[in-house]
Amino acid sequence: SYELTQPPSVSVSPGQTARITCSGDALSKKYAHWYQQKSGQAPVLVIYEDGKRPSGIPERFSGSSSGTMVTLTISGAQVEDEADYYCYSIDSSAKRVFGGGTKLTVL
Amino acid sequence: QVQLQESGPGLVKPSETLSLTCTVSGGSVSSGSYYWSWIRQPPGKGLEWIGYIYYSGSADYNPSLKSRVTMSLDTSKNQFSLKLSSVTAADTAVYYCARERGAGNGYDFYFDYWGQGALVTVSS
Numbered sequence: 001s002y003e004l005t006q007p008p009s010v011s012v013s014p015g016q017t018a019r020i021t022c023s024g025d026a027l028s029k030k031y032a033h034w035y036q037q038k039s040g041q042a043p044v045l046v047i048y049e050d051g052k053r054p055s056g057i058p059e060r061f062s063g064s065s066s067g068t069m070v071t072l073t074i075s076g077a078q079v080e081d082e083a084d085y086y087c088y089s090i091d092s093s094a095k096r097v098f099g100g101g102t103k104l105t106v107l
Numbered sequence: 108q109v110q111l112q113e114s115g116p117g118l119v120k121p122s123e124t125l126s127l128t129c130t131v132s133g134g135s136v137s138s139g140s141y142y143w144s145w146i147r148q149p150p151g152k153g154l155e156w157i158g159y160i161y162y163s164g165s166a167d168y169n170p171s172l173k174s175r176v177t178m179s180l181d182t183s184k185n186q187f188s189l190k191l192s193s194v195t196a197a198d199t200a201v202y203y204c205a206r207e208r209g210a211g212n213g214y215d216f217y218f219d220y221w222g223q224g225a226l227v228t229v230s231s
């Protein structure tokens with residue numbers, strides 16, 4: 001089955017740039033989307049279609065794609081950005097797949 | 108503003124059927140522009156897509172759960188539902204309903220609205 005691979009954890013100090021990667025064989029042909037999930041809350045879309053930002057999401061969140069890897073970048077990470085982040089995409093059979101998630105620590 | 112709300116029993120016995128309903132407000136499950144989906148998250152673990160149902164009634168499920176999952180729509184109540192049969196402790200999770208929309212390329216999709224989630228525990 002198709003897999004999206006993320007690092008389990010990323011840690012940065014406040015104000016630094018956090019980068020979370022997601023790799024998958026089909027990502028060169030399929031969009032990736034990113035969700036932020038804070039403790040005890042439902043996921044929230046922070047980036048869609050590789051690099052577009054929904055309204056209400058701070059400009060410090062950005063996304064990029066290169067080959068079979070996509071990257072979520074948080075420029076000047078804030079303490080409130082501490083959360084789990086999941087990439088999401090679709091496989092060749094239109095089955096929906098989430099990455100394993102990355103715990104971002106900002107301290 | 109679209110809102111989704113899960114409802115259903117919080118405790119289900121092993122081997123029985125888990126049933127959840129998602130009530131949609133601010134949007135219509137009869138719209139052909141969206142797919143209506145279920146996602147779950149076991150305690151302390153990641154997100155797992157369960158499946159979706161479309162306004163036409165067509166559905167697609169995660170292959171790992173396909174034999175046990177049934178989804179349905181009730182357009183009169185603007186709801187969609189999930190049934191998961193023969194549950195075990197491994198099915199204990201927070202279950203989310205979500206709306207899925209098409210991406211700009213016409214063949215990718217992503218979830219734009221989520222419910223708050225409902226914890227379902229499988230235990231005797």
